Amino acid sequence: MNIEFVLVTGATGFIGAHIIDALLAHGLRVRGATRSLAKGEAMIKARPQYTDQLEFVQIDDFEHPGGLVDAVKDVDGIIHTASPFTYNTTNNEKELIIPAINGVKAVFEAASTTNPKIRRIVLTSSFASVMTVNRKAPPYFTYTAADWNPLTYAEAADKATTPVVAYRGSKKFAELAAWEYIRAKKPSFDLVSLCPPMTFGPVVHPVDAVEKLNESNAMLWNVASGSSLPVARVPFWIDVRDLAQAHVGALLGEDVGGRRYTPASPERFSYALAAGIIREEFGGLRDRVSREEQGVDESHGLDGETAARELGYSYRSFRETVSDLVKQALEMEKEGS
Template sequence: MPSQKPSYVLVTGATGFIGAHVVDNLLARGFSVRGSTRSKQKGDQMKAARPQYASKLDFVVVEDFTQIGVFDSVMDGIDAVIHVASPFFYDTTNNEQELILPAINGVRSILSASAKSGSKVQRLVMTSSFASVVSPSSTPAPEFTYTAANWNPLTYEEAIDPKSDSVTAYRGSKKFAELAAWEFVKEEKTKFDLVTLCPPMVFGPVVHPVPTVQQLNESNMMLWGVAAGVDPLPVTRVPGWIDARDLAEVHVQALLTPEAGGKRFVAASPEPFSYEYAADIIRDEFDWAKETVTTNYKMSEKPSASYGIDGETVARELGVKYRPFKETVIDLVRQIRGLTI
């Protein structure tokens, strides 16, 4: 439990989609931030885009975050950590090597640096995922609501099975990385406490360097694909979502709320989404999209969720409000359209 408010926060994955929003939320609240990245160029670009925070923001390059010890030398003065970095892509050739082991070893590496003697870290907030909560192969009753008490039943063997697809492997990477974190704090009796956050799909405008549309992060690429005209529309695997700006707020509130220590939270808007609903919004809002968005789908007023996802606990305990899906879609599509013309 943090005894006092942190002042200097290390954010891993700071040059990624969600990490950059977390950096901005912390800076706006007056914290000093150290971002870790694999790319000096992206770190330099993020800093250059925030001249007003020149004295509050620095970046360290950690090329391979899976090696124990790589974070040890960047912990000077750091009194809190938000661990966002983890591989999130589906275009893999070896699921265990590219997704699962890096996710788990990255967690062990940042936790071990935070636990080193002399460390001032009081709390570590970790971005896990609803992928570590949901049981994808079962069909729950419509009245069933997933909460932070649920765990994906996927086994390690299933996750690394070469016959498993990369979506299954990604789900395993998040589950086993999160379990590794909980196990670490328990076994090592760390002085810092842990909070894990389990968001479903995360969408929203980007504030990290995205040189070309092809380099958009995985989740936004799915949504942008609807605007760009993919046909058929993507399958809505999980009906839950959250705006990246709201999720950044959840991360920072999780860091600052004393009672959050030792807890796991599902962070999800209560409003269900589907790619069909996104297509409706985009066609309604943007004239140019009437030419691009496929009509090869059934229009829907608003999607109804096949099961519930408890985002209320986060709203109540961490004091976070969720944006409407429509706003998120419009903000993202307007921004990315601007990159393409």
Template structure:
């Protein structure tokens, strides 16, 4: 009999691909969403798997006992739900608390109501690995041993610092929970940087894009007159991130591990070069900048662990960007 996995935040950009990856491998999926409208959209987007997918409504992931009902009767849990907002104003209520409470809350619910769950995979972020005070850090190689050292005080200094810290505090809270409470399940965390790729979730239009889709859309809609400065020097393809969730759920050796999921270093200049070459009709809307400019001296991200332990293969930047732009153009119509 097929196993059932609970996937939180199922209407999100990454989660839609995670749901698809599990359904494609024959799992039954129960997705959590915040509203009836989102529930209907998720079921519609995955209509070809109608017999394998169901939806549970969890209006507020940070509320006490939010996941108590949702976790009952599943064999595994994939926790993707966490706010990705880079322009928050109330850092505590918009970012820090939902990220931390959502993570510890679901672990508590599993321990209380479902002893059958043996593996929980949590979508963390390169934000919890990177030291944001070090900038480009030429020559440094980030690995899973690195942790973002941000304090609560630093987290409250800006929206971006608050987001980076929210991912760090939530991931640490997950490992601390397992260490202190000793539940039946093990936890594996995935730490992707900027995540790009085709859109698979329901979006009403280009004015309702998620953060990373909007990040690329601005490069094809004429709103950016110059190539933007690159903030994070590594990216992941959303389909590779989704596959990594399945592998981290299935592989026994992933227990208690964290994995950097990153395709390669990149710059906005490289993205603009790809768009201008592959979509000549967008050349008047995509900034030209310094075509072919090499990457500056920057940090590197070592993904050896994900490649060797999970067996993941990463897509090249061009495939990711071409597929993402095609999906944005389709949405624009």
């Protein structure tokens, strides 16, 4: 698909910044949307070779979306990555679910009513909108992009529920809103959604302290810091650089419009595996990292092969991902001390 100028929301976040770098390396022009132009300016400053290709626009918080008409102006494609991803909440529905859904609706509405040049929107959904928490093997089963999380809105928004459950709902109902918009309004653009599991890897967005790492990487950093090991809720993961390539493939692929994908490494992970890699690769951390044992859940699978084949990328190893992130986080820790 011939797309030259792309709006990326969530542009100063962990995944969005990698998507920006992958698009720039492909020679595309990129506009990042952010609530904080200071972070956008830091992104441009860190990429002096791309000052002609990269710009930022300020948008409002998705609790009350605004600024999107300016954001979608003149672009011919959108990658909508922005969505709240934090488990540190006081009101799950207000902080997670509503902004996730509002964000999708506002981006799609601005695109379809003000810019007929837009040909495709790629949505960063999540494996959270695919998985069924109570589905247990045996027998062995493999999740695919045809699966949907059965969680209801009422369950996700229940005041007594956890932020983890509410986040799963936020991703499911935001993705459903996107597909429903396409079905009901038949805009001039098509949609590709990507449903990745836990995403790890080095950061290229502005992070000024190791304590401020994004939610998923913070889990790995906790392991490197010697915390007791968390239990992986799912054994599936992807490297952020591979996921960025998946987004580029989803944006530019000729025959992928209307498709939903589950990009995921064929390797399973556990935090004990991460701990073992950290001990082997970083001698100085050998005594600090937990030696707790954890099995790796091989009882079921997730189809990441279809995404890699059709979107044109391959998967890094868990060793490379963990090593690259921990190496970078150790440098950040040293600079901060």
